[in-house]
Amino acid sequence: MYGLVDCNNFYASCERVFNPSLNGVPIVVLSNNDGCVIARSNEAKLLGIPMGEPAFKMKELIDSNQVVVFSSNYTLYGDMSNRVMKTLSTFVPSMEIYSIDEAFLHLNGFEHLDLDVFGRKIVRITTKNTGIPVSMGIASTKTLAKMASKYAKKYKGYQGVCVIDTEEKRIKALQKFDINDVWGVGRSYAKLMNDHGIHTAYDLTQRTKSWVRKNMTVVGERMWNELQGIACIEMDSTFAVKKQICTSRSFGTKLTEFHDIFEAVSNHAASCATKLRCQKSCAAGMLVFIMTNPFAEYDPQYVNSKHLFLSVPTNNTPEIIQYAKSLLQDIYKPGYAYKKAGVIITEIIPNSPLQADLFDTIDRGKQDKLLKVIDGLNGGLGSNMVRIASQGYSKKWKLKNEKQSKRYTTKLSEIIEVKADDLDV
DNA sequence: TCTGGGGTCCTAGGACCC
C-alpha cells in the first residue's frame, strides 16, 4: 500500500504558521515577480480566485475582499518543507519526497495496522509538530493514493485521511472522480477524454487496454493499470541526480542594455554552478536564452538561445559565467526590450572521474579548493555573500517581491545580508 | 524490373508534474 501525504494550501499555510492572526482570512501567494497566483487559502478559493491567474487581473476581487497577498518566500517554504518531511520520515522506513509539499510513504509491512487509524495519527502529529495542516490518501497504487488524498481534502468527514482498500471503495471512488483531476491527465488528455465521452476516472477504466495504448501511449496504459489497482509506478526513494539544471527569471523591469542583462545572466550562471557542485556534477553542455515580453503584443519580439559543448566539463563559477557571456554576446541584439533570461545546463556528468584536456590551462585542483571555501562562506553567511564581480549589485534585473514575509526560519543570514549591503556602499 | 534485417543513438517536440 502507498500513502500520499499532501500539505493543504502549502505556501499559504507556511505564511499562517508565523502569523496566526491570518487564520480564517483569505490569503494568496504570488509567483516570482508578483506575477500569478500560485497558492490560495480555502477562503481565497471560495472567493473564486483561480490558480495561475495573473495577479493584476484579480486586483479588484482581492481588494474588495481584503485578501492578504504575499510575494513568494521560497527560503521559508523550503525550510518548512524540510520540517514536514523530517516528521513524516519518523513514521515509515521508506518514503519518497515527491515535491515541496508531497511525499509518498511506503506502507508495506503495516498491513497488521488499521491504516485509517495509522493515517490519522500521521496527519495529527505532523500538523501538531510543524503547524502545517496535511491530508493523506492510502491505496494500492500511487495514482489511487493521489485520488484518495483529494477525497481526504474535500470531505471533512474523513478527518484528513481517506483509505481505498476494497474493490467496492475503489469502484465508488473512480465513479465519482472527474477524469480531469486524475494524476497524469493534463490539458491535452482532458480534451481527448472529453472528445470521447470519458468524464470520470471510471469511464476510462471501461475502455480497453488497446484503446488506451493507441490513444495515450504507454503513459496512458500505466495510468489505466494504476486505476485498476495494478501498481506500475514504483517507489523511488533514492536521491535523484538532476539531468538538467535551469536558472531563469523574468526581470522586474524591461532591460535593453547588454551589461544589465549580463549581470542577470551572470547570477543565473553562478546559481547553476552552485547547483552543479551541490550534486557533485559538472556541466558538459550549456545554453543561454533571452526573450522579450510575449504579452507586449505591440513591442518588437525577439527570442533566441545558443548552445555550447564544453571542451572540459566544469562546475567552476567563473568559467561557467565566461561561457555564458560569450553565448549571450552571440544572441544579444540591441534595440529590444528584454523581459527574461536564463541559463540551462543541458549535459550533466559526474564530477569524478573527469576526462581532462591535455592542453588545459586552468589549475583545476586549485580552483576546486577556492570554490569549496566560497561555498562554505556562502553556506554559513548567506548565498552570494562572496560573488564574482560580474554578478554585480545593480539589482536592475531584480524581480518584484513587494509583499514578502520575513525569513522566520533563517534569521542569521538575514542579519548578515543587511551587513553585506552596507559593505557594498 | 528487381533493392534486407536488425540494431543504437540523438534530437525536437509534446505531454505531464509541482
Added chain:
DNA sequence: TCTGGGGTCCTAGGACCC
C-alpha cells in the same frame, strides 16, 4: 502598467552501424 520557475518522460524520425 502588471502574465512564474524548474523539472521528467515519451515518441517519431533521422542518422548511423554491421
